[in-house]
Amino acid sequence: MLVNDLSRVKEYLPIVGLAEFNKLSAKLIFGADSPAIQENRVTTVQCLSGTGSLRVGGEFLARHYHQLTIFIPAPTWGNHIKVFTLAGLNVKTYRYYDPATRGLDFHGLLEDLGAAPAGSIVLLHACAHNPTGVDPTPEQWEQIRQLIRSKAHLPFFDSAYQGFASGSLDADAQSVRMFVADGGECLMAQSYAKNMGLYGERVGALSIVCKTADVASRVESQLKLVIRPMYSNPPIHGASIVATILKDSDMYNEWTIELKAMADRIITMRKQLFDALSARGTPGDWSHIIKQIGMFTFTGLNSEQVAFMTKEYHIYMTSDGRISMAGLSSKTVPHLADAIHAAVT
Ligand code: PMP
Numbered sequence: 001m002l003v004n005d006l007s008r009v010k011e012y013l014p015i016v017g018l019a020e021f022n023k024l025s026a027k028l029i030f031g032a033d034s035p036a037i038q039e040n041r042v043t044t045v046q047c048l049s050g051t052g053s054l055r056v057g058g059e060f061l062a063r064h065y066h067q068l069t070i071f072i073p074a075p076t077w078g079n080h081i082k083v084f085t086l087a088g089l090n091v092k093t094y095r096y097y098d099p100a101t102r103g104l105d106f107h108g109l110l111e112d113l114g115a116a117p118a119g120s121i122v123l124l125h126a127c128a129h130n131p132t133g134v135d136p137t138p139e140q141w142e143q144i145r146q147l148i149r150s151k152a153h154l155p156f157f158d159s160a161y162q163g164f165a166s167g168s169l170d171a172d173a174q175s176v177r178m179f180v181a182d183g184g185e186c187l188m189a190q191s192y193a194k195n196m197g198l199y200g201e202r203v204g205a206l207s208i209v210c211k212t213a214d215v216a217s218r219v220e221s222q223l224k225l226v227i228r229p230m231y232s233n234p235p236i237h238g239a240s241i242v243a244t245i246l247k248d249s250d251m252y253n254e255w256t257i258e259l260k261a262m263a264d265r266i267i268t269m270r271k272q273l274f275d276a277l278s279a280r281g282t283p284g285d286w287s288h289i290i291k292q293i294g295m296f297t298f299t300g301l302n303s304e305q306v307a308f309m310t311k312e313y314h315i316y317m318t319s320d321g322r323i324s325m326a327g328l329s330s331k332t333v334p335h336l337a338d339a340i341h342a343a344v345t
Contacts, residue, residue, distance in 0.1 A: 021242055029162065036183075036209050043216045043220040044206070047234060049203060053205060058088070058089055059087045061087075063222070063226070065121065066119060068089055069120050070122070072092075073096035073097075074096055076096075092116075094116070096109055119152050124158070128293050130294070131318070131320060141174070142178065157179075157189065159172075159173070163195045163256070163263065164294055167260035169256065183211070190206075191203075195259060196241070201237060266294070270325060273289055277289075282337070284300075297325055300321060301340065301343060303320075303321075323336075
């Protein structure tokens with residue numbers, strides 16, 4: 001056992017968690033040279049993975065922000081609705097996915113966010129949108145940023161897949177960094193469940209980027225008042241693993257190589273599934289399989305087709321037709337392609 005090995009320490013952490021972990025987490029998502037961090041305008045608290053970060057952020061906004069409506073994309077990760085409703089916010093949706101193109105409904109998104117009352121909270125998936133796998137392009141992000149800022153909306157980013165979309169931690173944080181670079185406010189919920197495989201450790205962080213260091217320190221004291229009666233303080237073990245990796249350049253490099261390998265493997269599975277459907281002459285346009293990003297593919301299969309595949313081929317997926325590309329291998333792709341082919345013909 002290493003001297004000072006934090007993973008063996010069973011003391012309580014402070015209410016806001018492990019200070020070193022918080023600093024490193026902010027650096028990871030906002031960038032090492034982020035002016036907001038250098039100007040001490042960011043407050044970061046360790047929370048219970050992505051879900052806990054969203055919940056603490058939601059409760060903080062319900063208590064202190066002047067607008068109680070949060071706009072979430074349609075569709076989105078199912079838990080968003082419950083997390084924010086129970087936090088005390090009113091949840092509304094904005095158009096995001098277009099079933100006809102199996103891509104982004106960019107026009108609908110701009111129209112809905114443009115029509116939302118000024119100052120609304122807007123939930124954005126930083127990358128690898130769950131469940132659709134559809135992300136805006138950098139140019140579209142820029143237009144979204146301009147609209148959000150012009151309406152004085154408050155962006156709340158959910159980052160559950162940094163590094164998993166493109167294989168690059170920096171590229172996957174680009175959307176967030178565009179918003180932070182303009183000097184405006186935003187919230188950020190980070191999860192280490194996927195990118196470090198720390199699902200059960202429940203390790204994540206909530207950062208709030210403020211306009212001044214003074215506001216950031218006042219925000220932090222209010223966050224403590226949200227956290228203290230909710231769970232007192234967060235668990236130590238996972239955060240110490242993350243901090244150990246992020247501060248050691250060898251371990252950090254090893255981690256980025258492994259992340260890239262995982263992201264590339266997912267991209268390869270997309271290509272293999274697309275090729276297998278093309279080889280079978282499966283009717284329809286399946287190019288969205290290679291265009292979509294991250295762990296998930298929104299296949300476009302309907303609930304009857306999904307039920308058929310489960311019954312006849314023992315393939316299990318969510319009834320909205322979402323499949324996890326991470327669960328596929330070169331061995332199982334042909335079986336899945338046979339099943340999709342049979343379901344649509
Ligand atoms: N946000 C999104 C979009 C997710 O997909 C997930 C996990 N499925 C989470 C947040 C939260 O996950 P966790 O609480 O395990 O970090």
